[in-house]
Amino acid sequence: xxxxxxxxLNNKSVYSDIRTYLKKFxxxxxxxxxxxxxxxxxxxxxxxxLELIKTEDLKVRNADLTExxxxxxxHYSNIxxxxxxxxxxxxxxxxxxxxxxxxxxxxxxxxxxxDSEHCGALYLDEAEKMASIVREDKVKGIxxxxxxxxxxxxxxxxxxxxxxxxxxxxxxxxxxxxxxAVIGKKSKKHTVPxxxxxYNELMLxxxxxxxxxxxxxxxxHLSTKTIQLMMDGLRTKMGLPPERNIKFHSLRNxxxxxxxxxxxxxxxxxxxxxxxxxxxxxINEDLSNSISLRMEEKIDDIILERLTKxxxxxxxxxxNYGTLTQxxxxxxxxxxxxxxxxx
Numbered sequence: 226x227x228x229x230x231x232x233x234l235n236n237k238s239v240y241s242d243i244r245t246y247l248k249k250f251x252x253x254x255x256x257x258x259x260x261x262x263x264x265x266x267x268x269x270x271x272x273x274x275l276e277l278i279k280t281e282d283l284k285v286r287n288a289d290l291t292e293x294x295x296x297x298x299x300h301y302s303n304i305x306x307x308x309x310x311x312x313x314x315x316x317x318x319x320x321x322x323x324x325x326x327x328x329x330x331x332x333x334x335x336x337x338x339x340d341s342e343h344c345g346a347l348y349l350d351e352a353e354k355m356a357s358i359v360r361e362d363k364v365k366g367i368x369x370x371x372x373x374x375x376x377x378x379x380x381x382x383x384x385x386x387x388x389x390x391x392x393x394x395x396x397x398x399x400x401x402x403x404x405x406a407v408i409g410k411k412s413k414k415h416t417v418p419x420x421x422x423x424y425n426e427l428m429l430x431x432x433x434x435x436x437x438x439x440x441x442x443x444x445x446h447l448s449t450k451t452i453q454l455m456m457d458g459l460r461t462k463m464g465l466p467p468e469r470n471i472k473f474h475s476l477r478n479x480x481x482x483x484x485x486x487x488x489x490x491x492x493x494x495x496x497x498x499x500x501x502x503x504x505x506x507x508i509n510e511d512l513s514n515s516i517s518l519r520m521e522e523k524i525d526d527i528i529l530e531r532l533t534k535x536x537x538x539x540x541x542x543x544x545n546y547g548t549l550t551q552x553x554x555x556x557x558x559x560x561x562x563x564x565x566x567x568x
Contacts, residue, residue, distance in 0.1 A: 239278045239279060239280055239282075239283065240275055240276045240277075240278060242320070242323065243263065243275060243278070243316065246316055246319050246320075247259055247260055258308075258312070259312040259315075259316075260275070262308075262309045262310075262311075262312040262313065263275060263312055263313065263316060265309065266293060266309075266313050267282070269293060269296065270282075270285070270289065270293065280325070280326075283317075283320065283325060283327050284327065285317070285327070285331055285332060286331055287330075287331045287332070287333070287334065289331075290310070290313065290331070290332050290334050291334050293310075294306060294310060294334060294337070297309060297310075298337075303337035303338060304337075306337055307336045307337055310334070310336070313332055314329070314332045314333065317329040317331075317332045344470055344471065344472040344474045344475045344478070345469040345470035345471045345472070345475055346469075346475065346478065347377075347471055347475035347476060347478065347479055348479065349377070349479055351463070351465075352373065352377040352476055352479050354463065355373050355459050355463070355476075356370045356371075356373040356374045356377075357370070358459060358462055358463070359373060359455060359458075359459065362455075365433075365435070365447065365451075367426070367429050367430060367433060368430050368433070368445060368446070368447065369447065369455055370426075371423075371426045371427055371429070371430060372386060372445050372447060372452075373476060374423060374426065375389075375405075375419070375423065375427070376473070376476040376477060377476040377477070377479040377480065378417075378419060378423060378480075379405060379417040379419065380417070380477045380478070380479075380480045381405075381407060381415075381417070381477070382474075382477060383449075383452065383473055383474070385407050385408075386445060387443070387445050387447065388407070388443065389405065389407060389443065389444050389445070390441075390442040390443050390444065391427075391431070391442060391444060392442060393405060393406050393407060394406075394419075394424065394427070397418070400418075401421065402418045402419065402420060402421065403418065403419050403420075403421065403423075403424045404416050404417070404418050404419075405417050405418070405419055427444055430444060430445075452473055453473075456471070456472065456473050
């Protein structure tokens with residue numbers, strides 16, 4: 226007589242085997258991502274939930290997966306599409322090894338080229354220095370400087386920046402800042418606020434004598450070649466080594482170092498937070514403050530009391546921008562609690 230605890234082991238469903246496949250990955254995060262990709266595919270391909278997939282539903286042609294790839298291109302970036310296709314290919318290889326009558330080679334399609342515009346991390350103080358340096362250029366210095374500032378402040382892409390018109394900027398009278406409304410990638414509407422000070426800088430471009438020859442309402446009139454030469458010059462003047470891979474797109478990613486991941490997603494106008502996470506990790510790649518290092522570094526708090534006031538202020542002012550901003554906010558709150566009026 227067959228023991229009760231082994232009854233049905235030879236009667237497994239396709240879904241049961243898929244669950245076994247997913248469990249072979251140690252990371253819960255990987256399991257969930259792979260399962261999501263598989264669910265999306267079979268819902269598109271067979272119109273079925275993963276739990277209802279049968280052996281006959283697994284038959285797939287190379288043309289089917291190619292069609293799915295084309296379908297995804299209407300909604301996602303290339304790197305995201307490659308990440309969605311990979312779990313399907315991996316599953317079919319595993320199922321074939323486990324004696325399913327399928328040919329995993331049918332799922333082999335060429336990955337799409339990486340269009341994520343990966344570039345080196347650039348930090349706020351460096352971006353501000355770039356704006357300061359190009360402002361001294363004899364030809365369109367103010368325009369170049371403001372172009373750089375608007376790039377790292379709004380995180381708009383180069384093509385979007387070049388298409389902005391003065392009419393796209395509106396004053397929010399209630400709140401006192403200006404909103405820049407644009408149409409970004411995939412025709413998505415996107416609005417980002419800018420300060421009055423930055424708006425005034427944009428208005429300075431209109432006052433330049435050369436601006437009189439333009440009548441298209443656009444703010445910037447910089448060619449792709451001019452922008453490339455500008456970045457080449459900045460890398461040289463600032464001594465930025467080639468291995469840092471600093472490009473104009475690096476300016477867009479400066480903002481990824483501020484706020485939460487969700488805030489960065491909204492600011493960068495990403496549809497998928499996984500895309501934001503790539504930039505967020507990239508810009509926050511400094512591991513010097515990692516837990517593993519802090520655990521071993523035991524320094525008594527009294528060390529701060531031994532510094533002079535000037536040394537302590539200097540120490541605070543030399544912290545990274547995010548830390549310094551937080552310190553300033555807490556200092557402001559303490560002064561307000563003391564009843565001091567800040568001017």
